[in-house]
Amino acid sequence: MACERDQHFMRLAIRLGARGLGRVWPNPAVGCVLVRGGRVLARGWTQPGGRPHAEAIALAKCDARGATAYVSLEPCAHHGLTPPCAQTLINSGVVRVVTALTDPDPRVSGRGHAMLRAAGVEVLENVEAEAARALNAGFLMRLSQGRPWVTLKLALTLDGRIATQTDESRWITCPEARRMVHVLRARHDAVLVGAGTARADDPDLRVRDLGTTHHPVRIVAAPRLDIPVEGRLGRTVQEVPVWLLHGATADQDARKRWSGAGAELLECAATPEGLVPDAMLQTLGQRGITRLFCEGGGHLAASLLRAGLVDDLIVFSAGKMIGSEGRAGLAQLGVTRLADAPHFKLTDLRQVGADIVHTWTRQTV
Incomplete structure (x- = not known):
């Protein structure tokens, strides 16, 4: 169950993701916020051209061990030009990941969440899902x-x-x-x-x-x-x-x-x-x-x-x-x-x- 703090930080992640609109296609515009003890450690959003992803940008800025990662879309689980963000989060030592949407891309579509859970990371889904869906309506429309x-x-x-x-x-x-x-x-x-x-x-x-x-x-x-x-x-x-x-x-x-x-x-x-x-x-x-x-x-x-x-x-x-x-x-x-x-x-x-x-x-x- 999402608490008010979870909703607050997810709204921040969604606002950060909006900075990529028009610049990241065909990728989604994603935001990430790393939080420990109620304090924001780092923020990131998908960069122009779709790489690096939001999670990689945020994780490169801090020691994330013991932190919660708020990500506006399920972390990717497939190898592309960069390693899977789900694996990068696992390697960073985060203990909890909160997401807004499951990525409908068939290369991901629940696999990112499953990878995190299999590694012992707590996962909470569907936090501020409506706002995240509105942000990436174009990405979702193209896939569907x-x-x-x-x-x-x-x-x-x-x-x-x-x-x-x-x-x-x-x-x-x-x-x-x-x-x-x-x-x-x-x-x-x-x-x-x-x-x-x-x-x-x-x-x-x-x-x-x-x-x-x-x-x-x-x-x-x-x-x-x-x-x-x-x-x-x-x-x-x-x-x-x-x-x-x-x-x-x-x-x-x-x-x-x-x-x-x-x-x-x-x-x-x-x-x-x-x-x-x-x-x-x-x-x-x-x-x-x-x-x-x-x-x-x-x-x-x-x-x-x-x-x-x-x-x-x-x-x-x-x-x-x-x-x-x-x-x-x-x-x-x-x-x-x-x-x-x-x-x-x-x-x-x-x-x-x-x-x-x-x-x-x-x-x-």
């Missing part, structure tokens, strides 16, 4: 469904528009809201836009104004590869990776130009309406992406919503009105009955600068 967790961002006027009838869209939201978008980019493995957005906005999609050198993979869903390589993505492809999702009929010359520039081309199943959303996400899951931040446009967003593939929805609402002649934030969803509309549950509501930001999570029932 083969695709990344998808967060869709919409920046809209109060009447749901993203641009005027002359396509003016800069800027609908306030500077503080736009900065928050960069924070969100930094916490995801990849950022995705559609070909229409890439052509109309010539986006850069890197993280700005946060003093970081970390950037997500930049991805464009472009069935025909009809986006100019001379744009900002093409000019910076050697600095930050660019992946292009396309169909089998994509222009061969465009393939050569983008490949020559250094972009990675990923062919996906497509229909006359565009790329098949689930096939697109499965392709990204196979490449290790666990958390995907979709920034539009309206057709791409609608296709993901129609397919039931948006897990979190973050809407930035600005105090402006454009009217029906403006460009809608979403393309057609084909909804004729309210019962068929995508349903989301409000999980957060806050004011950011002059705007309102509301976060919603998909309801499956």
Whole structure:
């Protein structure tokens, strides 16, 4: 049975693990806290690229004999680039390990816990499991469904528009809201836009104004590869990776130009309406992406919503009105009955600068 102290230190481990979001894929973002006599001896979290693991980082900082290790995910039990963390914990002399989740990776999946118990280490499981599950929703989604967790961002006027009838869209939201978008980019493995957005906005999609050198993979869903390589993505492809999702009929010359520039081309199943959303996400899951931040446009967003593939929805609402002649934030969803509309549950509501930001999570029932 977990006590209040166990819950406190596990919450700390989970917060530490969150520092790895967007940086550790395809690995989970894990935190570890070593405690003896109620005092924190050392802390660690999974490092960029997924190695070293959180446990190894924390254990390297102290003598852990007689300590309790709080780890936000079951310690690994398989030999990879590094020894199993379960064995490293055993060798360190810890007497107790508290975890939040069992690792569903078939190479681990209970084996880490069993290895610890077999060595005489006391193990307590499922402490703050819900918070740990939320932290690693992308890792868990990729293992269970083969695709990344998808967060869709919409920046809209109060009447749901993203641009005027002359396509003016800069800027609908306030500077503080736009900065928050960069924070969100930094916490995801990849950022995705559609070909229409890439052509109309010539986006850069890197993280700005946060003093970081970390950037997500930049991805464009472009069935025909009809986006100019001379744009900002093409000019910076050697600095930050660019992946292009396309169909089998994509222009061969465009393939050569983008490949020559250094972009990675990923062919996906497509229909006359565009790329098949689930096939697109499965392709990204196979490449290790666990958390995907979709920034539009309206057709791409609608296709993901129609397919039931948006897990979190973050809407930035600005105090402006454009009217029906403006460009809608979403393309057609084909909804004729309210019962068929995508349903989301409000999980957060806050004011950011002059705007309102509301976060919603998909309801499956």
